[in-house]
Amino acid sequence: MRSPLACFTQVTDERLSAASAVVKEKLNMAEHEKAKLERIHEKIVEAQERLKLKKSFHDGHQASARELLARYEYLQSQLNDDVADLESQGRHISSLEKSVLDWVNGIRFDS
Numbered sequence: 001m002r003s004p005l006a007c008f009t010q011v012t013d014e015r016l017s018a019a020s021a022v023v024k025e026k027l028n029m030a031e032h033e034k035a036k037l038e039r040i041h042e043k044i045v046e047a048q049e050r051l052k053l054k055k056s057f058h059d060g061h062q063a064s065a066r067e068l069l070a071r072y073e074y075l076q077s078q079l080n081d082d083v084a085d086l087e088s089q090g091r092h093i094s095s096l097e098k099s100v101l102d103w104v105n106g107i108r109f110d111s
Contacts, residue, residue: 075105 063071079102083093093101 075102078105 079098082101082105083098086093
């Protein structure tokens with residue numbers, strides 16, 4: 001027959017082994033969760049970088065009110081010059097012709 005101390009030691013060892021296995025399993029799960037969180041963090045950082053890059057591509061492309069006004073004034077002066085040139089040649093320019101000239105001047109051939 002075994003002594004009570006030996007039984008206690010055996011039960012304690014079994015419990016410690018079971019507790020150790022549980023702790024190891026919890027640590028593995030925690031490491032797995034940490035790895036998942038790190039992958040999610042990497043994806044978020046990559047998405048933020050893509051958004052910054054996308055924003056930098058589009059930042060300067062929005063025309064301000066001042067730029068639109070300058071463009072309008074330039075096109076209006078071009079139209080007035082074209083009309084004055086044609087009228088100096090003895091031609092009368094109708095409103096329709098002015099509209100067509102204005103439309104042609106507004107076309108952007110560089111885009």
